[in-house]
Amino acid sequence: MSTESLYQEKMQELQKQLNAVMQAINTNSKVVSFLNSPVGHYLEDHPFVSLSLLVFVVMSAIPVGLFLMLLVGTAVSACIVVILLEGFVMSISGVALICVLIILAILSFAISGLLSVCYAAVSSLTNFVYLSSEILEHYCYKSSIPTCTSIFTTYSSRVFSCMQITSAVPPIHIS
Numbered sequence: 001m002s003t004e005s006l007y008q009e010k011m012q013e014l015q016k017q018l019n020a021v022m023q024a025i026n027t028n029s030k031v032v033s034f035l036n037s038p039v040g041h042y043l044e045d046h047p048f049v050s051l052s053l054l055v056f057v058v059m060s061a062i063p064v065g066l067f068l069m070l071l072v073g074t075a076v077s078a079c080i081v082v083i084l085l086e087g088f089v090m091s092i093s094g095v096a097l098i099c100v101l102i103i104l105a106i107l108s109f110a111i112s113g114l115l116s117v118c119y120a121a122v123s124s125l126t127n128f129v130y131l132s133s134e135i136l137e138h139y140c141y142k143s144s145i146p147t148c149t150s151i152f153t154t155y156s157s158r159v160f161s162c163m164q165i166t167s168a169v170p171p172i173h174i175s
Helices: 003-026 029-035 038-045 047-142 148-161 163-167
Strands: none
Touching: 003 029, 029 038, 038 047
16 A cells, blocks of 8 residues: 555545534534524625634634633632731731720729729718718707807818818728
């Protein structure tokens, strides 16, 4: 056998395979319905337009595929970046919240201590004034001193004007 006859046999085999593929395409129901449509009739009547359209679709497959891959890659990377950025922002804001809460706790202890000291001072002052006024009243009623009312008034005004004494005086409870 010569190389030319081998070449002819291979070409006939390739032509049979191509005819089988063409037959499978032409018998497909979707292809038949497309060829019976107005677009299909137009493409059958204008083979150059059909070939140009086929070449355009085949050549544009790679750029369109690359564009779609870029689109998907960008969307995925944007989602990952947003998730990472959101996690970073939430971490920073969580640390800031903890710092603010610690400062508020310290301030609440300080204000609570200040209010406790103020309550103790006012309580001591009230008990001191009440006890002093009871002693003076008791003394004034038992003794018949005419100036007792003026002493009581003077003593009460002195007690109210000397507020710094109350911080050193412990509270006196009357039962």
